[in-house]
Amino acid sequence: MKLALSTLGLPGIPLAQVARLAARAGFHGVELRVHPEAHVHPGLDAGRRKAIAATFEASGIEILALAGYARVADPDDDSDLHQLIGLTRDLGAAHLRVFPGGAGSRGDDDTAVRRLTDASHLARDSNIRILLETHDSHRTGEAVARVLDRVGADADGVGALWDVMHTWLGGESPGESYRHLAPHLGYTQVKDIASAEDTTPLPLGAGVLPLAECLALLPPDGWVCWEYEKRWYPEAAPLPGLLRAGRRYLTSITPGGEG
Known part of the structure; x- marks a missing residue:
């Protein structure tokens, strides 16, 4: 199993330091947050994009994904998905995360299917996958799979990101979530919470999340990303001091240990 680290847990930390922290703690990759307040955003020029890619390559850390905030069911x-796909391609990442972000209307699925289908061809040609996260209006595996199943023939360019907290909050068991998401799964996000x-x-x-049960379902060559939401909870303990113990814990519960 390969382990990645989300920069959501390291707000404001320079990317070169992120790469060093990930490497020293034994992680294999990173998920880079895409936002105007972050170090990665679509306004970066070509030189800066090459420099970021080179920074992680030199540290032996793969850029697993860019975590964008496009809301495809809204x-x-x-959000310009084509622009985000270009940024993902230029940084050498394999995946682009998007949210559903619907309003709970009957047309949410239709909107998401249309936008993902429209963008899937460019994603496929760019050798990346757009991953719809189990989140907000579509927080269960069933809801995300319902959208992705309709994308159908264009599925090579799209997939699912399993955020295990949201499917748990949505009332699904790990087995139910994985059954829905497995045909589409790009990678899995983990975290832990009190309740x-x-x-x-x-x-x-x-915390209370069934992490071992979730990860036991995954293929041994898959990716697991730790999303520690320090950006939204400034009172949470600083992430750097938790990294080595977190990596050891993930290794202990993932099929095949370290990949």
Whole structure:
């Protein structure tokens, strides 16, 4: 199993330091947050894009994904998926994360299917996959698979990102979530929390999420990404001091250990 680290847990830290932290703690890759306040965003020029890619390559750390904030089930969302695909390609990442972001209407699925289908050809030609995360309006595996099943023939350019907290909050068992998502799965995001009412990030294994049960279902050559949401919970413990223990915990519960 290959392990990645989300930069959502390292807000404001320079990317070169992120690469060093990931490498020293034994992680294999990173998920880079894409936002105007972050170090990665579509406004980067070609030189800066090459420099970022080179920084991680020199550290032996793969850029697994860019975590974008496009809301593909929201008809009013103005995110340019083609622009985000170009950024993902230029940084050498394999995946682009998007959210559903629907309003709970009957047309949410239709909007998401249309936008993902429209972008899937460029994604496929760029050798990346757009991954729809189990989140907000489509937080269960069933809901995300319902959209992706309709994309159909264009599925090579799209897939699913399994955020295990959201499927748990949505009432699915790990087995139910995996059954729906397995045909589409790009990679899996893990975290830990105290309860459904308190989602402040905790060290892995210190909370209530069924992480071992979820990860036992995954193929041994898959990717697992630790998303520690320090950006949204400034009172949470700093992530750098948790990295080595978190990596050891993930290794202990993942099929095949380290890949």
